Amino acid sequence: MIELQNVAYNYGGGELLSDISLKLAPGSFHFLTGPSGAGKSTFLKLCYMELMATSGRVQVFGRDVATMGRDEIARNRQRIGVVHQDCRFLDHLPIAANVALPLRVSGRDTSAEEANLKDLLSWVGLEDRADALPAELSGGEKQRAALARAVIMSPDVVLADEPTGNVDWEMSKRLMSLLVELNKMGKTIMIATHDLNLIRTAKSQVNARVLRISNRQLQLAGADL
Amino acid sequence: MKLDASELIALLKGDAQADKVVPPSGYTATLTLFTSAAMAFLAVFALALSLATGRLADRWASELARSSTVRISAPAGQMDAQTRAALEVLRTTSGVASAKALSQEEQRKLLEPWFGPDLPIENLPVPQLIEVIEDSSGYDSDGLRLRLSAEAPGAVLDDHTRWRKPLIKAADRLRFLGLLSILLIALATGAMITLAANAALSANAQVISVLRLVGAHDAYIARAFVRRFTLRALSGALIGVVAGMVAVAFLPSASETGGFLTGLGFQGWHWLLPFVIPPLAALVAFRATRTAALRRLKELT
Numbered sequence: 223m224i225e226l227q228n229v230a231y232n233y234g235g236g237e238l239l240s241d242i243s244l245k246l247a248p249g250s251f252h253f254l255t256g257p258s259g260a261g262k263s264t265f266l267k268l269c270y271m272e273l274m275a276t277s278g279r280v281q282v283f284g285r286d287v288a289t290m291g292r293d294e295i296a297r298n299r300q301r302i303g304v305v306h307q308d309c310r311f312l313d314h315l316p317i318a319a320n321v322a323l324p325l326r327v328s329g330r331d332t333s334a335e336e337a338n339l340k341d342l343l344s345w346v347g348l349e350d351r352a353d354a355l356p357a358e359l360s361g362g363e364k365q366r367a368a369l370a371r372a373v374i375m376s377p378d379v380v381l382a383d384e385p386t387g388n389v390d391w392e393m394s395k396r397l398m399s400l401l402v403e404l405n406k407m408g409k410t411i412m413i414a415t416h417d418l419n420l421i422r423t424a425k426s427q428v429n430a431r432v433l434r435i436s437n438r439q440l441q442l443a444g445a446d447l
Numbered sequence: 448m449k450l451d452a453s454e455l456i457a458l459l460k461g462d463a464q465a466d467k468v469v470p471p472s473g474y475t476a477t478l479t480l481f482t483s484a485a486m487a488f489l490a491v492f493a494l495a496l497s498l499a500t501g502r503l504a505d506r507w508a509s510e511l512a513r514s515s516t517v518r519i520s521a522p523a524g525q526m527d528a529q530t531r532a533a534l535e536v537l538r539t540t541s542g543v544a545s546a547k548a549l550s551q552e553e554q555r556k557l558l559e560p561w562f563g564p565d566l567p568i569e570n571l572p573v574p575q576l577i578e579v580i581e582d583s584s585g586y587d588s589d590g591l592r593l594r595l596s597a598e599a600p601g602a603v604l605d606d607h608t609r610w611r612k613p614l615i616k617a618a619d620r621l622r623f624l625g626l627l628s629i630l631l632i633a634l635a636t637g638a639m640i641t642l643a644a645n646a647a648l649s650a651n652a653q654v655i656s657v658l659r660l661v662g663a664h665d666a667y668i669a670r671a672f673v674r675r676f677t678l679r680a681l682s683g684a685l686i687g688v689v690a691g692m693v694a695v696a697f698l699p700s701a702s703e704t705g706g707f708l709t710g711l712g713f714q715g716w717h718w719l720l721p722f723v724i725p726p727l728a729a730l731v732a733f734r735a736t737r738t739a740a741l742r743r744l745k746e747l748t
Contacts, residue, residue, distance in 0.1 A: 274748065292745075293665070298662075300661075310660060315467070327468070327662060328662055
């Protein structure tokens with residue numbers, strides 16, 4: 223799916239990440255943890271091609287990202303669902319339109335996917351909020367809507383950056399169970415979080431590997447969490 | 448250019464959904480519309496000026512070139528003999544369709560505006576005028592001058608080039624300036640639409656980055672902007688052209704006494720020419736916005 227070989231990333235003021243190698247196998251479930259500012263978001267951005275590695279090689283779906291054209295990057299992004307930390311909605315469009323946005327921009331017929339969209343919204347418990355604007359949603363509702371948008375294209379990989387950052391514990395558990403459900407449907411999942419409780423809860427439901435970023439390196443965390 | 452054409456077609460077909468992903472923009476829309484209308488209005492006048500001066504240059508060139516004058520100043524006794532000799536020379540000159548000595552009556556008429564109707568022209572040493580009409584091939588004026596000076600020493604040929612040349616030159620220059628104005632108007636429109644498009648792109652930077660993150664192609668994102676600006680430029684230019692044409696139509700019509708200024712307008716099929724302006728404005732807007740949008744998108748991954 224996604225493979226990093228000796229990847230480094232440099233923001234300009236020294237390396238944030240260096241010599242990182244990782245292979246995301248299909249159907250795997252990873253947690254990415256580490257102190258804030260350690261580079262979790264940067265790592266995910268490298269995976270969904272918002273940032274380009276300053277050295278090393280990133281391969282997405284078997285293709286070297288450095289050799290991809292802009293349109294190819296766009297096409298590959300349609301196969302990766304991303305839940306952004308700050309959700310990233312279009313504020314002037316209602317939630318249903320925001321969730322359906324990936325369909326729209328990829329040129330799919332959104333009216334044909336109407337039933338799909340409805341199912342998806344009820345799966346994340348937002349069927350009553352379809353016509354609300356993003357600003358009218360609570361933090362948890364936004365995160366769930368972001369998750370719905372991430373999976374509407376039925377992507378092979380779902381990357382989530384602190385999906386439970388602004389929500390209470392009940393909501394976190396609910397979001398996590400949605401992600402576990404997606405993994406059971408065969409999706410590759412990677413979640414960046416600093417919430418160790420969340421990781422512990424998830425480990426009881428799914429066979430997850432925990433990666434930790436510290437000192438610019440990616441390490442496999444022990445089973446003792 | 449080929450890519451442009453397919454883009455343009457996709458654009459005209461329209462995609463209501465793609466339009467909605469970019470929030471509607473209030474005042475930039477109005478400004479673009481106004482700019483485009485004002486520019487089209489000016490373009491109509493520049494076009495009218497070019498066409499009118501073009502017509503004028505052609506008219507002067509043909510009317511003045513077709514006729515010339517031979518003026519004979521001679522002592523009273525020799526006048527008739529020299530006139531006859533000059534007419535004979537003209538008759539045998541190739542390229543001269545006809546030559547006719549003006550009668551006293553006709554000469555009096557020419558002088559009337561200056562000296563009044565009661566001028567005793569027969570008592571004055573007024574030179575005899577011969578009106579020469581050329582055929583389409585024209586004559587060799589230097590050769591004719593030589594022959595006239597041999598046969599009729601008092602004859603002076605005036606083929607009007609003296610008058611014609613600076614006038615035609617002025618008219619040609621005016622026509623060129625008119626066309627240059629149209630070009631400048633097109634470039635200024637492009638520049639203003641680029642500025643407006645850049646403002647719109649900056650205002651919507653957030654929207655653009657979200658679209659890019661959910662997998663939108665550059666062409667898709669650009670189209671949402673390009674379509675708006677192209678349609679605004681097109682409709683603005685239409686308004687401007689119609690207003691400009693109405694204004695031109697209400698100019699006083701061409702008349703002898705009004706001279707050049709009243710000839711400013713369109714004639715015949717030239718009335719259709721201003722309708723080239725709106726599609727041209729749309730094309731300028733299309734290219735300007737597309738270039739601005741794609742350049743902006745290159746800054747995002």
